[in-house]
Amino acid sequence: MASSVLRYSRVALRGKPTFVAAGADGAARALSAAPWLGGTPTGQTLTASELAAATPLCPVEPSKIIGIGRNYKKHAEELKNELPEEPLMFLKPPSSLLGPGGVVLLPPESTRVDHEGELVVVIGRRVRRVPAAEAWQAIFGYSIACDVTARDLQTKDKQWARAKGFDTFCPIGPSVVPLDAPLGGLRLELRVNGATRQAAPTSDMIFDIPTLVAYASNAFTLEPGDVILTGTPEGVGPLADGDAVSVHIESLGELSFRVAAERR
Numbered sequence: 729m730a731s732s733v734l735r736y737s738r739v740a741l742r743g744k745p746t747f748v749a750a751g752a753d754g755a756a757r758a759l760s761a762a763p764w765l766g767g768t769p770t771g772q773t774l775t776a777s778e779l780a781a782a783t784p785l786c787p788v789e790p791s792k793i794i795g796i797g798r799n800y801k802k803h804a805e806e807l808k809n810e811l812p813e814e815p816l817m818f819l820k821p822p823s824s825l826l827g828p829g830g831v832v833l834l835p836p837e838s839t840r841v842d843h844e845g846e847l848v849v850v851i852g853r854r855v856r857r858v859p860a861a862e863a864w865q866a867i868f869g870y871s872i873a874c875d876v877t878a879r880d881l882q883t884k885d886k887q888w889a890r891a892k893g894f895d896t897f898c899p900i901g902p903s904v905v906p907l908d909a910p911l912g913g914l915r916l917e918l919r920v921n922g923a924t925r926q927a928a929p930t931s932d933m934i935f936d937i938p939t940l941v942a943y944a945s946n947a948f949t950l951e952p953g954d955v956i957l958t959g960t961p962e963g964v965g966p967l968a969d970g971d972a973v974s975v976h977i978e979s980l981g982e983l984s985f986r987v988a989a990e991r992r
């Protein structure tokens with residue numbers, strides 16, 4: 729079945745979170761579980777109106793969200809950072825996840841919250857210390873994220889847990905595109921209120937995807953459904969109350985979300 733599935737999404741069907749496989753034949757089939765956990769079709773096919781009425785959910789439920797900092801040369805330069813000699817890794821908590829069409833909340837603790845459009849790697853099998861040459865086999869597919877970052881707190885705190893980890897700071901979606909072949913360079917573009925802020929090919933990464941998967945797996949056992957946010961290109965900038973943001977990656981689709989000030 730995998731080869732005929734174009735993308736996997738997750739929706740709330742009458743309140744029940746359900747993984748859905750969109751097939752090359754145009755059908756949307758409900759799955760018993762996440763596809764990377766062996767989910768299979770339940771026999772339920774969703775009509776277009778059922779899908780339209782369903783609430784979109786984040787398409788992954790990772791045990792950990794691994795972020796990679798300064799993985800595009802021009803982005804490191806725009807923040808006046810030195811280029812890393814090995815991948816710079818950090819974690820975002822699963823409580824920061826946000827589904828497509830959600831609202832990123834600007835916390836009162838920060839006066840500068842930035843967008844960082846990023847390609848997401850979704851892990852497909854449990855691996856530990858996987859060599860880069862075998863890392864493709866550990867990948868289930870790809871998605872899109874915004875690594876929302878409180879830039880002032882990133883500088884102030886030194887540790888990045890709070891700056892990267894507020895609730896809603898990790899929108900991912902709209903779907904997971906399965907690919908079992910090496911990924912070529914894809915054009916990434918982030919827009920705020922329709923204006924392009926970031927645009928670059930993912931081939932501009934300093935450390936490539938197999939290198940990142942191997943490096944992360946040397947520290948952590950990677951579980952199916954875990955995600956790696958692979959870094960952002962140049963053009964990061966502030967978000968404001970009322971902004972509408974979209975991150976488009978060629979062949980993967982478009983992730984959209986809105987921004988609002990958090991009310992306490």
Ligand code: MG
Nearest residue numbers: 844875959960
């Ligand atoms: Mg980032």
